[in-house]
Amino acid sequence: MNLRPDPTFYATAELAMKAPAEKLAFTLMLSPDGTKPDGLAVVDVNPKSKTYGDILHSLFMPNLGDEFHHFGWNACSSSLSPLTGHAFLERRYLIIPGIRSSRIYVIDVKEPLKAKIHRIIEADEIMEKTGYSRPHTIHCGPEGIYVSTLGGGGADGTDGPPGIFIMDCETFDILGRYEMDRGAQEKGYDFWWNLPRDYMVSSEWGLPPQYENGIVAEDLLSNKYGHSIHFWDLRARKNVQTIDLGANHQMALEIRPAHDPAKEYGFCGVVVDTSNLEGAIFTWWRKEDGTFEAKKTITIPPVAADPDDLPELLKGFSAVPPLVTDIDLSLDDKYLYVACWGTGEMHQYDVSDPMNPVLNGKIEIGGIVTKTKHANGKEFGYGPQMLEISRDGKRVYWTNSLYSTWDDQFYPGERGAAMVMADVADNGDFTLNKDFWVNFPKGYRSHQIRLEGGDCSTDSFCFPSV
Amino acid sequence: MAALWGAVIFSGIYHGFNPAMGWPLAVSAALFERKKSALFKATIALGIGHLLSMLIILLPFSILTSFIIWESEIRIAAGLLVMSLGVYLLINNRHPKFLARIPPSKLALWSFLAALAHGAGLMLVPIFLGLCAPEDFDTGHQAAQTLMGSKIETALVVALIHTLAMSFIGAFLATIVYFWLGLKFISKTWFNLDAVWAISLILVGAIGLFTAINHA
Numbered sequence: 001m002n003l004r005p006d007p008t009f010y011a012t013a014e015l016a017m018k019a020p021a022e023k024l025a026f027t028l029m030l031s032p033d034g035t036k037p038d039g040l041a042v043v044d045v046n047p048k049s050k051t052y053g054d055i056l057h058s059l060f061m062p063n064l065g066d067e068f069h070h071f072g073w074n075a076c077s078s079s080l081s082p083l084t085g086h087a088f089l090e091r092r093y094l095i096i097p098g099i100r101s102s103r104i105y106v107i108d109v110k111e112p113l114k115a116k117i118h119r120i121i122e123a124d125e126i127m128e129k130t131g132y133s134r135p136h137t138i139h140c141g142p143e144g145i146y147v148s149t150l151g152g153g154g155a156d157g158t159d160g161p162p163g164i165f166i167m168d169c170e171t172f173d174i175l176g177r178y179e180m181d182r183g184a185q186e187k188g189y190d191f192w193w194n195l196p197r198d199y200m201v202s203s204e205w206g207l208p209p210q211y212e213n214g215i216v217a218e219d220l221l222s223n224k225y226g227h228s229i230h231f232w233d234l235r236a237r238k239n240v241q242t243i244d245l246g247a248n249h250q251m252a253l254e255i256r257p258a259h260d261p262a263k264e265y266g267f268c269g270v271v272v273d274t275s276n277l278e279g280a281i282f283t284w285w286r287k288e289d290g291t292f293e294a295k296k297t298i299t300i301p302p303v304a305a306d307p308d309d310l311p312e313l314l315k316g317f318s319a320v321p322p323l324v325t326d327i328d329l330s331l332d333d334k335y336l337y338v339a340c341w342g343t344g345e346m347h348q349y350d351v352s353d354p355m356n357p358v359l360n361g362k363i364e365i366g367g368i369v370t371k372t373k374h375a376n377g378k379e380f381g382y383g384p385q386m387l388e389i390s391r392d393g394k395r396v397y398w399t400n401s402l403y404s405t406w407d408d409q410f411y412p413g414e415r416g417a418a419m420v421m422a423d424v425a426d427n428g429d430f431t432l433n434k435d436f437w438v439n440f441p442k443g444y445r446s447h448q449i450r451l452e453g454g455d456c457s458t459d460s461f462c463f464p465s466v
Numbered sequence: 467m468a469a470l471w472g473a474v475i476f477s478g479i480y481h482g483f484n485p486a487m488g489w490p491l492a493v494s495a496a497l498f499e500r501k502k503s504a505l506f507k508a509t510i511a512l513g514i515g516h517l518l519s520m521l522i523i524l525l526p527f528s529i530l531t532s533f534i535i536w537e538s539e540i541r542i543a544a545g546l547l548v549m550s551l552g553v554y555l556l557i558n559n560r561h562p563k564f565l566a567r568i569p570p571s572k573l574a575l576w577s578f579l580a581a582l583a584h585g586a587g588l589m590l591v592p593i594f595l596g597l598c599a600p601e602d603f604d605t606g607h608q609a610a611q612t613l614m615g616s617k618i619e620t621a622l623v624v625a626l627i628h629t630l631a632m633s634f635i636g637a638f639l640a641t642i643v644y645f646w647l648g649l650k651f652i653s654k655t656w657f658n659l660d661a662v663w664a665i666s667l668i669l670v671g672a673i674g675l676f677t678a679i680n681h682a
Contacts, residue, residue: 003658011490011649080653082488083570085561085580088658142566170560196494196570235567262498463490463649464497 002088008453009077009091013259013331014465016077016391016454023049024112024452025388025397026071026094027419029058029444032404034065036443040096042112043419043438045397045451053436057113061105062120066098067404070386070448072138073458074106074145074169078195081462084142089169093118094450095145097135099403100212102126102151104135106172112452119172129174130165133157134208137190141460142235144169146178148191150208157208162188164202183239187226192255193234194264195462200232201284203252203268214405217313221274223247229255229268229284231292243294245282248275252282256329256336256457258354262464265354267336268294269327277302277317279324279340283354298357300324303343305369313409320368323410325402326386328456330393332465335360335428337396341383342410344370346398346422348430361430363422366400368410374420375434381415382407388449389456396422396430401445417446473593474624478631480666481516481586482639485656488512488577489636491570493644493652505640508573513633515577516586520625523587524594528621531598532614538678544591545675551585552667559660589667592674594624599681 010016023046029039039060044051075089094107094115102123109115127133134151145167151157163185164178179185187204204226210216219225227249231241245252249270257266265285273280281298302319314320323342329335329351336357338347344367349357364372366380374380382400389396400418401407407415417440421433440446450458481487495508530540562583568576581587598617643651 005653005656007653009653011652015650080490080656081570082486082490083568083576084566085486087486087656088660143563144566175563196498198569198571235569463494463652466497466500 002090005080005087006075006089006091009075009080010459010461011077011080011463012465013333013461016459016461017331017393019391019453021392021394022390022451022453022455024056026109026112026450026452027399027438028068028071028096028447029417029440030066030068030401030404030447031064031443032407032445034067037061037064038066038068038098039444040094040107040115041440042115045421045436047435053438055438055440057115058441059107059115059117061117063098063101063103065101066103067100068096068447069099069403070137071096071450073140073450073454074172076140076454076459078141078460078462081142081195086169091454093172095138095147095167095172097138097147099134099136099150102133102135104147121172121174126165126174127153130163130177131160132162132165132177134162136188139192139458139460140169141193141195144175145172146191148188148202150188150205150211161186162207164188164191178237179239180237181239183230184228184242185230185239189226189253190255192257192266193460194257194261195234195460196261197264197286198234199286200234201255201257201266201268202230202232203255204228205251205253211403212405214409215313220250220272223250223274225250226252228252229294241292243284243292245270245294248273249280250274253325254327256327258333259329259331259456259461260333260465261461262466263333267327267329267351267354269324269338271324272321273299277319277321279322279338281324281327281336281338281357285354295355297355298338298349300338300340300347303369309369311368311410311412314368323383328387328389330389331391331456332393335393335424337387337389339384339387339398341385341402343367344372344383346384346387346396348424348428350428360428363430363432365420365432374437375432376437378437379416380418380420382411386448388451390451391454391456394424396424397449397451399446399449401447404445407445414443416440417444419446419449467597470593470596471627474590474628475631477589477593478628479635481628482632482635484659485652486659487516487580487632487636488573489640490643490652491573492636492640493649496640496644502644505644506637509633509637509640511573512577512636513629515574516581516632517625517629519578519581520587520590520628521621522582524590524621524625525618527591527594528598528617529614531595531617534613538681541592541595541678541681542675544595545671545678548585548588548592548671548674549668551588552664552671555585555667556661556664584663585667589670590624590628592670594621595674596677597624
């Protein structure tokens with residue numbers, strides 16, 4: 001407990017944008033075959049430093065086969081609402097779930113270069129207290145730390161639906177399930193919310209048998225992956241509305257609400273439209289009567305390709321789907337960045353008018369067919385994937401691995417971990433930074449990035465940016 | 467006597483300054499609705515909740531105090547109760563989880579329960595009992611009923627003055643933040659008063675206990 005609110009808590013997104021730039025990034029490293037322990041890399045992102053782009057410290061876990069994926073902070077700007085009673089928490093711990101092992105690590109990064117394990121919560125305990133497995137997204141909110149999951153009980157995680165559970169934000173004890181009425185929600189993935197407006201939005205990927213051993217083509221072509229988003233009365237813990245985006249919109253993943261809570265809209269990325277292989281972004285919004293609506297506002301077409309250049313999975317289509325695997329919104333709610341992991345492109349949309357996004361910039365790097373090299377001449381394996389934007393919106397970082405078994409299907413062979421960065425000029429120009437490049441240890445892949453002091457997919461703000 | 471009324475006002479100012487008692491929510495309401503009047507509406511909602519939270523504690527005590535013969539026992543028990551809550555809050559500084567489940571739209575309910583959970587009403591009890599002390603009333607010539615009536619009146623006045631002081635300060639802070647200082651002020655001026663709060667309860671309880679024993 002602090003005597004003052006943590007200096008990295010900001011009342012508004014606007015105040016967070018004016019905060020000092022990040023000097024360190026935390027990046028997850030995973031061993032794709034589980035032969036080495038997964039780890040957390042602390043990366044120097046201070047351009048004035050002599051060790052710019054170097055991994056300054058690595059912390060490896062004491063277990064094998066965790067498969068690190070997403071992670072989050074124990075506390076964020078949401079603590080500044082008097083309603084929560086958590087104003088004096090420290091942003092100090094990273095909560096890292098193993099998506100395969102269902103284990104959760106609580107890492108103390110008070111001294112980032114001496115990051116250490118604070119607590120390990122085993123899968124059994126999570127299962128016993130919640131009935132859930134495969135923890136995924138982490139958000140800190142009114143009742144503590146919320147964790148979404150992808151699996152239920154049983155060996156393959158299909159015994160009961162997955163859902164969200166809550167952890168105590170001080171002791172990290174598992175408190176129990178979030179849902180009191182899950183309605184039509186049967187699959188899990190991401191979630192986020194508008195705290196003062198008291199609603200939450202959640203999305204769907206697929207059940208563990210649909211992803212753990214690789215993408216199941218039959219399931220995809222018969223539209224069996226998730227294609228709905230759910231709207232919840234946040235504090236009543238009740239699913240109040242489910243919007244089916246259409247069965248062809250397979251894998252509704254990242255939920256990105258506007259950061260300014262006065263705005264009642266947000267975005268959701270869809271990996272692939274099975275009717276035409278397009279990638280899609282939906283804009284969802286809350287209407288005057290309190291109900292929600294969603295509309296497709298961005299489509300990204302597939303690119304024709306010679307079957308010889310394609311992996312087994314795609315040969316029959318003679319095309320590369322964009323595969324929209326991650327999206328992220330800048331804190332001023334102006335730019336939406338969209339990772340096209342298949343075609344090897346990072347798109348930047350101006351979403352000042354959320355119903356009419358305009359493509360403002362594009363960086364080509366990696367890709368199944370194009371295999372575009374980095375501006376520094378180095379090979380960038382796989383495609384642009386997990387992305388994170390700096391608080392001030394001037395730097396966009398990304399890595400290249402999606403999920404171990406899916407990487408192997410779309411990009412056979414070991415292609416190496418990467419983490420790169422692009423600059424965003426004051427006028428919005430989006431260009432790859434030639435100087436920033438991170439060398440990861442051999443045999444590892446890189447996944448989600450978190451920035452020191454918060455970034456564009458962690459903090460929830462309780463006050464409008466006026 | 468004047469010191470006790472001073473304490474009623476001072477405790478109101480103290481509660482009003484603490485962001486945890488809700489004034490940032492009044493700023494937030496004005497920003498969301500884009501009109502100044504929302505700031506005052508929110509302050510009033512917070513005030514109503516706080517007032518009820520004071521009354522629900524003070525009224526039972528005002529009825530108890532009509533049992534004149536147990537006057538000092540009641541004051542001793544009240545002092546001990548307030549002190550033990552203070553000790554409890556000092557040891558266990560965790561916030562009650564149920565408060566996080568109240569919808570942000572129900573400001574009065576939140577304010578009522580937040581004040582109740584933190585013993586804001588109990589903090590006033592020893593002060594209130596001091597104000598009700600027999601030497602300040604001509605008890606010999608008053609029927610029990612009118613005595614009780616006057617104590618209920620005192621409880622109402624104490625709760626009202628305290629809440630007005632709190633709301634005045636809260637509205638003042640919310641107004642200057644809304645019009646001039648900006649939301650940065652919230653995190654800049656928020657101090658962790660948990661320990662101070664708990665110690666205040668212990669002190670107020672101890673003073674109540676001490677004066678009760680001296681009287682007996």
